[in-house]
Amino acid sequence: MDRVAPVVPGHVDYLDRWHSYGVFLASGQTEPEEIGGVILAAGPRELVEKVAAEDPFVLADVAAYEIISVNVARAHPELGALLESLGEPERAGDR
Numbered sequence: 629m630d631r632v633a634p635v636v637p638g639h640v641d642y643l644d645r646w647h648s649y650g651v652f653l654a655s656g657q658t659e660p661e662e663i664g665g666v667i668l669a670a671g672p673r674e675l676v677e678k679v680a681a682e683d684p685f686v687l688a689d690v691a692a693y694e695i696i697s698v699n700v701a702r703a704h705p706e707l708g709a710l711l712e713s714l715g716e717p718e719r720a721g722d723r
Contacts, residue, residue: 635685638684641684652667653710
């Protein structure tokens with residue numbers, strides 16, 4: 629935890645930035661905390677891999693990502709509408 633604490637502000641900024649672009653749909657700490665965190669992202673895998681590599685936690689070598697792709701078969705109607713309203717999140721990578 630001593631190595632993680634100094635990187636937290638940069639990680640929070642990173643999360644805020646990608647949430648504002650619409651690439652991150654949800655993020656949070658797991659319970660128990662020792663497992664890490666979870667980020668639900670939208671967009672092509674290549675974009676998600678690029679974004680994950682930019683996380684200050686990764687750059688400081690205090691965390692690593694496991695990226696799992698999911699083809700959503702069913703979703704709450706409001707979530708489906710949200711996903712449709714996002715358009716093409718890969719454009720966020722140009723920002």
